[in-house]
């Protein structure tokens with residue numbers, strides 16, 4: 524399911540349908556898929572708690588890994604197609620353009636989450652794993668900031684993502700506070 528966008532991208536590439544600006548198209552597509560998958564991953568736990576659909580948790584890890592996969596394709600599209608792997612220019616771009624700084628920060632936050640998403644690491648890290656994986660909210664926030672800073676004038680799309688993230692975060696905070704109160708009484 525999460526691999527479908529990649530298949531679509533490849534079909535478009537082989538049929539010459541990558542628009543007049545293929546680099547921009549690939550960067551936009553992979554960035555959008557990465558952000559959408561990140562938000563869907565964040566939606567799994569609230570959906571499970573609200574519906575009692577417990578087996579959905581099994582797809583969470585796969586969704587998280589697909590998020591990282593598309594983020595990596597997105598990073599590669601920028602590094603190879605846009606910057607021609609010129610390390611000096613890449614560093615300059617990261618320092619000089621705040622939206623690129625935010626994109627890189629998001630990627631660096633997703634990296635430890637992807638590395639520690641296997642069963643062995645989950646067992647090894649124990650409770651620290653849960654704390655570490657809370658970084659996903661920060662990653663989503665900075666990813667939206669990355670998008671927001673990029674669009675400049677038309678903020679409708681990043682604003683929608685920001686509202687969705689606020690709802691997801693709000694639900695989690697509400698449950699946390701509810702738990703705290705009920706454990707005290």
Ligand code: HEM
Pocket residue numbers: 547550551552554555557558561594597598601623625626627628629630666669670673
């Ligand atoms: C790894 C470092 C990253 C770099 C260097 C980077 C770079 C870029 C660039 C160059 C663009 C297109 C800018 C333009 O149209 O002029 C873009 C767009 C975007 N990126 Fe990133 N990005 C990074 C990480 C991420 C991550 C981790 C996410 C999401 C999880 C993300 C989500 C997006 C989104 C949603 C867009 C806008 C797509 C659209 O135009 O509709 N980026 N990024």
